[in-house]
Amino acid sequence: MEFRHASVMLEESLRFLAPRSGGIYVDGTLGGGGHAERILADTAPDGRLIAFDKDPDALSAAGQRLSPFGSRVRLVHGDFAVLSSALAEMGIDGIDGIMLDLGVSSHQLDSGERGFSFQQDAPLDMRMDTTKGVTAADIVNNESREELIRIIREYGEERWASRIASAIVRARETLPVTSTLQLAELVKGAIPRPAWEDRIHPATRTFQGLRIAVNDELGSIRRGLPAAMQLLNRGGRAVVISFHSLEDRIVKDTFRSFTGRCTCPRDLPVCVCGQSAAVRILTAKPVRAGEDEIAANPRARSARLRAAEKL
Template identity: 65%
Template sequence: MADFRHVSVLPAEVIAYLAPRPGGIYVDGTLGGAGHASLILNASAPDGRLIGFDQDAEALAAAGERLAPYGTRVTLVGRNFARMADTLAEMGIEEIDGFLLDVGVSSHQLDTAKRGFSFQHDAPLDMRMNLAAETTAADLVNTLAEEELAKVIREYGEERWAKRIAAFIARRREEAPIETTLQLVDVIKGAIPKGAWEERLHPATRTFQALRIAVNDELGSLEKGLADGVKLLKKGGRGVVISFHSLEDRIAKTTFRSLAQGCRCPRELPRCVCGNVPKVKVLTGKPVVATDTEIATNPRSRSARLRAVEKI
């Protein structure tokens, strides 16, 4: 898997906020090319342990090769990080010192045409991160009711032309199934008036994002992964999440703020009766973003947003 390409974003910031230390147990929920995992293992040497998750078999194989020198300090798991709690329970691990979720699609997945994530290459309309999963983007495009398809594109892609795009898709698929990425791109370009095309954003960007999120249940996985990750943290343990669009960042922000909130009783009550206490301390008032230097060398880091908490 030497050709697996993925440049990890915000590497120094991840280590600064995760603060790995020797003897700690850390979860990397999104191994990818194992760039962050290598940094965590180096920072937690000589005996820190890492449990790495990835549902993409290609990513897991590449990570296994890169992390082989760390030997028994590494455990690889071919599952979605949403199954973190169950998996660690099976391993007899009750608490961890930190977790990292670097969510979204990897550079390798985007650049590998056959995976169908990119609107730049002609390929089967797939978009599955886990190739063992049943539902592909083509399945959604060709089987969802027009109204449901419009809802997916609008809510997950934040696409203002969602209703019109769904209508054009419904019309085209009556003639023949939409089976490739460029077939779908052609439909989207026909649906969005050229005068409304954005200068720096391909017209298919938001629709492809929406379908990818739906195919992989990315937002549901993030919500569960964050909740379970925080529960597993020991006192002083830290959780770090990197997101790449507003929907993911909103989930991270609201989840962390909610967990950091104490009493939720109405102000008019003389004393607290809810008993709720803060579970974490938010370490990032605003999301941490890439420096100009990093963006110059890795343009995909431009949209990265890092948030972090500490268990209290």
């Protein structure tokens, strides 16, 4: 299946990133290569891009798309959380910008065999990196009821997590839960019919929670974004697009942690923490996609863009 991923808020992203020739940039979530292609075009003739992705399909497809840029682009199979060590191995100790388009790609959602969606029956996988790691089926069939509740409630923001976890545990005692539709039906049966939301499938939040757990998505942001902020050269920028409140909260808090806000106790008469601002936040509030883009790509509706500049 051809790799497809619509680059959300492409123009807004490039406006905040402000790439320039001669700079070194990182695309931590390469996907289909849309943002990467524009970064390389805007940094001609000698700008460099290091692009990370956990998905081998993404790397293969984007590699072909970006091949005209030759040695100016370097692809890395891996989580952007390891960018510090990866860049160090390349002899790079500073970058001029980083782009992160978080979450799952259109290709991953639309490829039934990947198990990210309940639109068709498929193995319950959900791994972005199909070469390693536990699957959603591993978690569903092996974790305790308490851990399932935590994953579904914390990562899926699902208020019916306890009932859903109980239904999963009861079902797996008879037959392992191994397919997307099997799990989706369990979730539907666990949530009272009057509580179903109008706009989303009852299993949406549970699938989100499992996907985040399988791929350690929030952990990647917590490790990778602060590392990227440290690596930014003066005037370098970080642009991050998130798709739900859990991601957005980490991005907002990470940016704020670099603004030099005093961390001393409130009852201390004089500041002694010595905090000084390292970045300037460029987006007082998250930027949202426009109506035309949402009409063309409904998945852009939940996108939120934040940006910061290194001082």
